[in-house]
Amino acid sequence: MLGVSFFVGFTGLWALATLGGFVSKTFLADPITMVQSGWRLLTEMGFAKDIGITMWRVFGGFAIAAVLALPLGVLMGAYKPVEALFEPFVSFARYLPASAFIPLLILWAGIGEVQKLALIFIGSFFQLVLMIAVVVGNTRRDLVEAAYTLGCGDGGIVRRVLIPSAAPEIAEILRMVLGWAWTYVIVAELIGASSGIGHMITDSQALLATDQIIFGIVVIGVIGLVFDFAFKRMNQRLYPWAQLGK
Amino acid sequence: MNILSIRGVSRSFASQNGGAATLALQATSLDAAENDFITILGPSGCGKSTLLRIVAGLDQPTSGEVLLDGTQVSGAGADRGMVFQSYTLFPWLNVRDNVCFGLRERGLALAQQHEIAQSFIARVGLSGFEQHYPKQLSGGMQQRTALARALANGPRMLLMDEPFGALDHQTRELMQELLLGIWEAERKTVLFVTHDIDEAVFMGNRVMVMSARPGRIKFESAVPFAHPRHYRIKTSAEFVKLKAELTEQVRAEVLASTALYSEPLHPASPAATP
Ligand SMILES: Nc1ncnc2c1ncn2[C@@H]1O[C@H](COP(=O)(O)OP(=O)(O)O)[C@@H](O)[C@H]1O
Ligand SMILES: [Mg+2]
16 A cells, blocks of 8 residues: 555656646656557557567566576585586676677677577576575575485485475575566667667657657566566465465 | 494594594494384483484494494485474475375375375374474474374384474473374384483383483483383382482583583682782
8 A cells, every 4th residue: 555655656746747847848758648658659559569579588588597597506506516517607607797798699699589588598597597506505404304314315305305495485586587687678679679668768769759768668667567476476376385484 | 133233333523624523422332122212311412413313324423333124324214214303394295295205205106195194193193284384383293293204104213303302391291192102002113312301211211321522322221111101100219210310320421511611610710819
């Protein structure tokens, strides 16, 4: 409730500043114009398709990163030698700013889909691997020992103790990094793209259409929020035991 | 024949900062016969857990060996069930699936797993709680589930490391009776570590007292009470006498360990200070 009232207050302030004539329309469109041009974007100018393309890029790149990061992260968390082999490089790669790869990726892969997917992959993969490895590595030692005394072998420990024990936290990590992937895709689309939400925003900049720019930003925010919420709900459904005692 | 032979097992831990290694356990030997319920008493830090972990195969001895049915133990295995002091139920599994854990590892059919689990859950008095997650259970109920989980796996022997140590006094006494009842029905060989003398005498048929760190078994006493035991034997003259004797033995070691490992309360100071 408090959160909603802040949204309302914020929009009210914005409306006051723009409709009240305190801020020039060239710099900041008012909420009503924004909604109107947003509607026009969606119905007449095919913005829905841009939204779809951006979403597919995010989920495509993120899915590739997650599918590869999960096994590597789990193995690094479970086995010290694997960790010793990969950890230094992954830690280093994690601090490389993904956006700085854009020029290089454009040279390599042009401004097509491969470049977008690659950027999201670079931005999420290393973060995912490291965080998953930490969570798996922090599995309670006494649970692992209990499983050994119940006849588990090393493979059973990974499958039946490390992974289920870390699963809720891994799901939270995925949720968080998916949020970051959203920001990468927009950056990629701002710099070099012929479609997508970010592309619409750069086009609108050339036309000084702040109403469209703001609409684009709001759409990004709303989609991010919706998926974050859905992801959170799904995690709570999947791992009811992790909710106990919270 | 002895089911378990501990032969000259010692353990020293390398220190973290390159100093001298700490000897946690002196060369210790102990034989357990079939149907023995051996309780091990000793001051904290004397190496009780270390000894039990070595028998479980969770730790390796620095010297000596552990034989189970004549074969050397080289790692953990389902033949030695363990109940820990800390609550070690898998939080993502409900009571029934926790109890089924080892059975599933062995590849039993699901129906068979559930049948076995059900009977052990009933034996520890938790029927009706099969679908509860560990976090929804009290400490005593969690330890009962852990006991059912270890027993359902059909181990050759049971290792228990202060399993009731974290429970309140009343719950602990009920747990003792419950475990004793189960033991009297099955007579599974048990190695039971505790620092509670009452518990050691009430439960065991042999009580071992360990010395202060580095520990070794310095005293052993047979417990003469017949089974089934009723909790009222705790007030019998014989019980009190045995308990007094063990109290002396343990007390000497507790004193030894505190004198060795802590500062004196009143450091001697020169009589005449200016
Ligand atoms: N992994 C370890 N590394 C170093 N020292 C240890 C380790 N485990 C136990 N010790 C030391 O060995 C001694 C015996 O410990 P433990 O067997 O846990 O005692 P108890 O169970 O009788 O209280 C203690 O002094 C403890 O600090
Ligand atoms: Mg201990």
